Amino acid sequence: MWGDLPTAVLVGAFFAASAVIFFSGMNMTGLADRLADRTGLGEAIIGGVLLGAATSLGGIIVSVTASLDGRASLAFSNSVGGIAAQTLFLAIADMFYRKINLEHAAADLGNVFQGIVLMVLLTLPFLAMSSPEFTIWAVHPISFVIPLVYAGGLFAQRAVKEYPMWEPVDTKDTKEDAPDDEDEENRAQSTLRLFLTFGALMLLMGTAGYVIAKTASQLADRMEISDSLVGALATAVVTSMPELVTTVAAVRRGALQLAVGGIIGGNTFDTLFLVASDISYRDGSLYHAVGDADFYWIATALVMTGVLIGGLIMRQRQGPGKIGAESMLLLGIYATAVAVQFLGGG
Helix, strand or coil: CHHHCCHHHHHHHHHHHHHHHHHHHHHHHHHHHHHHHHHCCCHHHHHHHHHHHHHCHHHHHHHHHHHHCCCHHHHHHHHHHHHHHHHHHHHHHHHHCCCCCHHHHCCCHHHHHHHHHHHHHHHHHHHHHHCCCCCECCECCHHHHHHHHHHHHHHHHHHHHHCCCCCCCCCCCCCCCCCCCCCHHHHCCCHHHHHHHHHHHHHHHHHHHHHHHHHHHHHHHHHCCCHHHHHHHHHHHHHCHHHHHHHHHHHHHCCHHHHHHHHHHHHHHHHHHHHHHHHHCCCCCHHHCCCHHHHHHHHHHHHHHHHHHHHHHHCCCCCHHHCCHHHHHHHHHHHHHHHHHHHCCC
16 A cells, blocks of 8 residues: 555655644644642653653654565664654753753753663663574564563662652752642543543554655665664654653743653653554564664664763753753754764665
């Protein structure tokens, strides 16, 4: 079906699906912020779990669909390329928070801890790649480990929030996670209705992700572009756009922990793309079916995550250009990675 469509139709479908993901993401931030207040879980956890997972749904559909079609490189690079792109979005969001460096104001131990969990998860594919190509039901054992580490990290993050052994120093610029006052119209909406609306937006994003995967595969073949380049710099960026929208919207609302938690939590959730992709890829281990260009983006994501965590710990008040020094570094690292990818031919 998809192969019979004209190129112009494929391009139109790709951008239409991208628009669905973009506008769905725009409406998720306010819902997530209100749910954080209603449930009492706080912005960092709701941002890291609910918002992070929801905005990642389009991306996971792309990776699974690509794996089922036997396109290992597209599935893999879509996942890890999205992690790098989403980390970059925090640097962009920093530009919209003019009072102080975003990482200073959004100090939250839960986000620092979740960032460390993310770095651990990003090293596991390297272990898989460097180990023998052994599979169980055509799935590499590392794919069974990643969900366990992810779940363990969530439980540990809740404990860190409830019984912190370390706390960030409060300054006059620290923006605390405090419940917002809802107006009469919003109070009339039940928590169940908020969850149902959120779920409907997730369904829209998942459908759009499927369309993006199918159209991107066809366009890559027709334009003779490598799946690694398409995954890391096209589908990954497009399916990550909700994170950009929700992050900037959260910053403008003053929900800073939600913004940072949504990115780090979304990135952590995105490592599960690799698990779903490995299960969907039936020709053996996904980690051994991809090339160096794909693993290059994991290394990039690791470096960017390390810089982000450093920024959250150092909490610089003001950097060059009125954004944090770590934001400047994130912009430089990602730009360099893109240039290397293009110069290397993908």
